[in-house]
Amino acid sequence: MELPNHAKHLLLQLNQQRAKGFLCDVIIVVENALFRAHKNILAASSIYFKSLVLHDNLINLDTEMVNPSVFRQVLDFIYTGKLLSSSDQSSEQNFSALLTAASYLQLHDLAALCRKKLKRSGGKPLPGKPSTPGPHSRLRLNNQRLSSSTPAGPKNHYPPTPSDTDHPQPDEGLRDKLSDDEMFVGSSGKNGNAGNGSSNGNLSSGGSAGEPDLGLDLSKKSPPSAGIATDALSPNSNSQESPQSASVSTTNSASLDDSSATLPGADTCGSETMELNTSSKTSEEAPNQPDGPPPQKKSRQGARKNEWPKREASGLKSEDHEKPLVNGVIMGPKDGRSSGVGGGSGSSFASDQSFQCKDEEEGGENGQDHSDESGQSDGESAGGGGGGGGKGGGTQSANYVYRQEGFEPAFGDNLYVCIPCGKGFPSSEQLNAHVETHTEDELYIKEEGGTFVKEEDEEEAEDLSAPVGPSNFGSETRPFKCTVCSKSYKDPATLRQHEKSHWLTRPFPCNICGKMFTQRGTMTRHMRSHLGLKPFACEECGMRFTRQYRLTEHMRVHSGEKPYECQLCGGKFTQQRNLISHLRMHTSPS
């Protein structure tokens, strides 16, 4: 017995889910566009994808091989079996591009379709594009370190170590063929732009034109190499869709809303539709082995050889989606900073704000003065980072408002949400009007909120950590005093920076998960963790870090240096933080 339209129906459902971002567990980055999809579907479509999604939840495609508009078609094809070539471009050109992309992505059926189509239309054979070049068959045209198409896997985190070679990865060859440098994701502004000026066509990346992918240069000039093993993105985090407002309407809609337009029955006017008739036999098997062994590390690190996968499992999930709400409230950190974050904000507002900065139109990137980080705290938060956009700017009162995009669970039609008070409005105008009613004072965290940690805690915490940094600053040399917490600073800029920590607003959203940050640098750093950029490699064991400091810290593992000594018991520690936690043991009542 067979249900007639079972497959079709299933695919339809999946495509609809993709449109909503429902259960999407992978993000594909193409230039500055993000597409969400389902690993299973991708893996079933192509061996290449299969190897990519095996370990990664965030995949960067080679922008020389595919651009956002093409990838959108590709994705639509994968989910529908139909090829919708947009009518607005030379169809031949389009099919050529599609063929390139299909070949690159090893979507053989699609490639065949394109070739057929090109042949039919008398199109000349793709220049230098054999039918199955494969992802790595293409050489770089120049020395640019482009945002890479690299399958980022654990391997990329840890350069081959003796043990590494013991368990080959399915896509080993592929990965190995790419230098580490190529694994940099964040195409620096230059690279990104130089590399694909033309392919940007589809993106009306208004405010962020000229900005690197994701609006950031994450590539971080780096030392030897960097792996791009991406951290996991929460499967149901719906927030990643629209990295940049400008591209939301185009690219994103492509991956989301538009996909519904390609559904059977949907209006496909203006598009030429080709359907895949052949039973989609994606070349099965391949050297793909199901569970790629985790990266190996030696000795001590061996214990953590599961680092990457683990990160994937725990790191982001708990970290980026649950933690923000819980975090920071507990211990009084020395300036009460985290308290302002976790407790104050998390509890105050709807937790599912999204990150599409409604103010982005104005270009001011500070335009996106979003508030608390609770934004991505639940998987339902929608939208994409507003971010990318601008370059530092003034703070506008209306900045902390942004628009729910893509997924509006709680606010219904009121997509424009005022962060401080959580009210939703149907239009930006109304929201703006509303925002005016908030005074600046309201933006400050009220101490009675109970989350503001006082100085006593600071000192206490400080005492624990030995002779480190001063928590009380001599005001003589620090004339600029914070009106909220009385801390003082040497220069007004630092004071201003500090004062922001008291604000509810968090102007810098992560384009991937939507989390908000008070400082751009922090957000950039955070983005690196999404993208798995770990520029700092340990020469001893190959372990990689996102920060230089971590590497320095780590090096003590090898050197055996234990500079931190407990004054109470004489215990020595390689890291100060461990000494602190140790001291806590001494001082804790039990």
Place this chain on the structure above:
DNA sequence: CTGGGGATGGGGCCC
């Protein structure tokens, strides 16, 4: 099973 220590990741913030 539990607690302590080693090690690492991420965020906040000052310089």
Place this chain on the structure above:
DNA sequence: CGGGCCCCATCCCCA
């Protein structure tokens, strides 16, 4: 903007 350092959280190992 990046470096550096602080903090918290967490994992893993081991006694």
